[in-house]
Amino acid sequence: MRLSDTVTASASELKTQFDEMQRHFDEQPYLTIAKRIQLLKSLKRALLTLEAEFVAASSKDFGYRTAFDTVLGDILPTTKTISHTITHLPKWAKESPRKAGLSLAPSKVAVSYQPKGVVGIISPWNYPIQLAVVPVSTAIAAGNRVLLKVSEFTPHTNQVLKKLFSGELSDYCAVIEGEAQLSQQFSHLPFAHLFFTGSTAVGRHIMAAASNNLTPVTLELGGKSPVVITDQVDIDKAAKAILFGKMTNAGQICVAPDYVLVPEKLQHQLVKSLCGLYKKHYKLGVEGKNLTSVINDHHFARLTDLLADAQQHGAQIIKPLEENQSDAHKHRLGLHIVTDVNDQMKLMQEELFGPILAIVTYQQLSHAIDYINQRPQPLALYIMGQNRQTNAHIQQHTQSGTFAINDTLMQVTADDAPFGGLGPSGMGNYHGREGFLTFSHARNTLKTGGFNPKLNLLLSQNKLLMKALKWLYLRP
Known part of the structure; x- marks a missing residue:
């Protein structure tokens, strides 16, 4: 057998x-x-x-x-x-x-x-x-x-x-x-x-x-992998990358974007672009053949409970489609965008692992960096922006398992690069x-020929040998 x-x-x-x-x-x-x-x-x-x-x-x-x-x-x-x-x-x-x-x-x-x-x-x-x-x-x-x-x-x-x-x-x-x-x-x-x-x-x-x-x-x-949108960004291109990362496998990916940090002045434009793209690519919602189901009833209930809890704590739930956004019988869930979030909400405390996207606004980039650094290191960190200096600044002042600029998920597919987390991720x-x-x-292997000429000196604790070694290695 x-x-x-x-x-x-x-x-x-x-x-x-x-x-x-x-x-x-x-x-x-x-x-x-x-x-x-x-x-x-x-x-x-x-x-x-x-x-x-x-x-x-x-x-x-x-x-x-x-x-x-x-x-x-x-x-x-x-x-x-x-x-x-x-x-x-x-x-x-x-x-x-x-x-x-x-x-x-x-x-x-x-x-x-x-x-x-x-x-x-x-x-x-x-x-x-x-x-x-x-x-x-x-x-x-x-x-x-x-x-x-x-x-x-x-x-x-x-x-x-x-x-x-x-x-x-x-x-x-x-x-x-x-x-x-x-x-x-x-x-x-x-x-x-x-x-x-x-x-x-x-x-x-x-x-x-x-x-x-x-x-x-x-x-x-895993953990809560953030997306940072900077001022210098093509918002429509950023929305495409975010939507791809969030909807692939219905968001059931350890490196899926969990929440987005966006300048307050760009929040409306981002939400509008995400909704427009979703309507274009997932126009049938949960009835479409291009949307994977949530794995089972338990996880579907977990996601809907997160949405209900957020709404009870004052969040706004935005559904890109008026209908076909949820099917409990088939445990299928469309994109749900959540704004006006706070730390009391469960969806800001737990890894989402589903087609829910939280939006957090910021006034200054330093606030977004602080927001990330005050939380456990994520498995992935995504930056959407065209300014190289800004992107480098974020990279140098944050920690994460993986890091990607103007893309999502794809860093995991690099065959010749390591993949792994940091800290809780x-x-x-x-x-x-x-x-x-x-x-x-990795086995340390020392290979010596038939006879080590230093053995006699080492066994006799030769003073001349010690003096030579001290001269070679113990000088300031």
Whole structure:
């Protein structure tokens, strides 16, 4: 029986699967680079073969999900990442020579990259293919074995993921299903590394559980990602970028724009432009085939509760369309723009993760920067403006996991750049070479020939040697 053919129902079965994967690793602790590349190529072929099944399964899980969101948001970036990894893996994995210095001469120093062992990966529901397969493929590229815990919210997609990691690939990645309680048990396993994508609140529990085994963690979390609109801006172009970032996957993206900081004099123009663009591109609202549903009834209720709470606290809710803005039965929600917000409103305290956009006005740019810095560091920070000095000033005086100017979401798709959060928005990086390093142990390697001529001097605590070393290294 192969690991990917099973569904874990208990902690004992989960431990059995971990032990079996550990056995696989112990039997072959170092996969050749050629073998890793062969596995990645097999994974890529299987992914492309299963494309139609993934599109159909993902749509079933969401109630309705556009093919655009699955292909462009899940399949394409995953395929690109695997291709990029295949191309660059030999260079990433190559031993890196370092300078030994006079004190270690004639020995040589290098850094070699070895697999860590059995890696645990917990993936979320919002991009159930990309956010599962990309870290798994990176972990395999580094030579590890993987247990992949998938979300209980995407059961149909999970079955296709099992097909993906079948055959030979099942010896390198086992797909685990289960409810929240299983995730807790999963994170207590003695993994060599634990990788989690999800909310900040759950991330804290994951890190606490991993600490019992001193397991290193990578946490890809979220937060409230702001957009700063400056005075020097093409407001219509800015609105297009914001609308794309907010409506793709119905805003269910960890780097989706959460709120907009806009000069007070430009607020009306921004809202007008957003409404006009929405009417043009989503003219049928929740009846349109280009709008993905909110994942389930629970999250739909959460979003509508946020809107109701904001309205009770004095916010204005702007709906671009007079009708077809909400369908509770199908858990579909159109764009809702919220103005006159304050910190007492829940939607200004929680990550929205849906098609709701809050608007905050400011008088001076310094006020907008202070507003961001007084809150937890976001996973993404977006700037809309044409003045390079202003944009650079914002970049230098704020912190965030990622940063983009006059664009949204697309910074995540850069194959050769790291992706990760900062503070409450995450810990550690993946994507590209940084992903390979995350799942590898950088091993300090000292190579000395048949005899170290300094050993006799060191053993005898030679005064002349000490004098020479002090002269070389202990001078002001």
